[in-house]
Amino acid sequence: MNFLSVLLIIGLSLFLSACANSASYEGNHEFQMAKSGNVDAQYNVAMNFLNGDEGFPKDYLQAKKWFKLASEQGDSSAQNALGIIYLRGFDGQKNLGKSEYYYRLAANQNHENAQLQLALILLTKKENIKEAIYWLEKASAQGNVEAKEKLLELRK
Structure with missing residues (x-):
């Protein structure tokens, strides 16, 4: 075999390998379940995209996109995740209003982290201290240490 043949074979195998791996997740069972509307699968697929796993x-x-689909079905963990995404601007779009919206959806479903994060956002708005304390108390009652510490700090 000459040098050009070897190069052609290597190039072809790299190309085929890239094609095979480019959308390998689309055949994933969980991805198929997510596409069919399974809320748990939608959350898991979103986490896989977020972390580059599986x-x-x-x-x-x-x-x-997948967190929103799960959120629309009432998944509090997906709502909390959207609160984080908008708060931190993972996708380049920080939006405190949307973050508060999604944290509030999850907090109303007794999601401990969302209750804490919503309270912390509300504390930045001086007129919402009373509501912030309400959410800190709810998170604290679930054992959230940070919420307990923040309550102690506010009551000094």
Whole structure:
């Protein structure tokens, strides 16, 4: 075999390998379940996109899309995740209003972290101290140490 033949074979095998791996997650059972509307699968697919796990590429826009689908079905963990995404701007779009909205949805479903995060956002708005304390008390009652510490700090 000459040098050009070897190069052609290597190039072809790299190309085929790239094609095979480019959308390997689309055949994933969980991805198929998520596409059919399974809320737990939608959350898991979103986490896979968020972290680049299980053969999924790291893709914040895809993660947000799947979290939104799960959120629309009332999944409090997905709502909390959207609160985080908008608060931190993982996709390049920080939006405190949307973060508060999604944290509030999850907090109303007794999601401990969302209750804490909502309270912390509300504390930045001086007129919402009373509501912030309410959410800190709810999170604290679930054993959230940070919420307990923040309550002690506010009551000094």
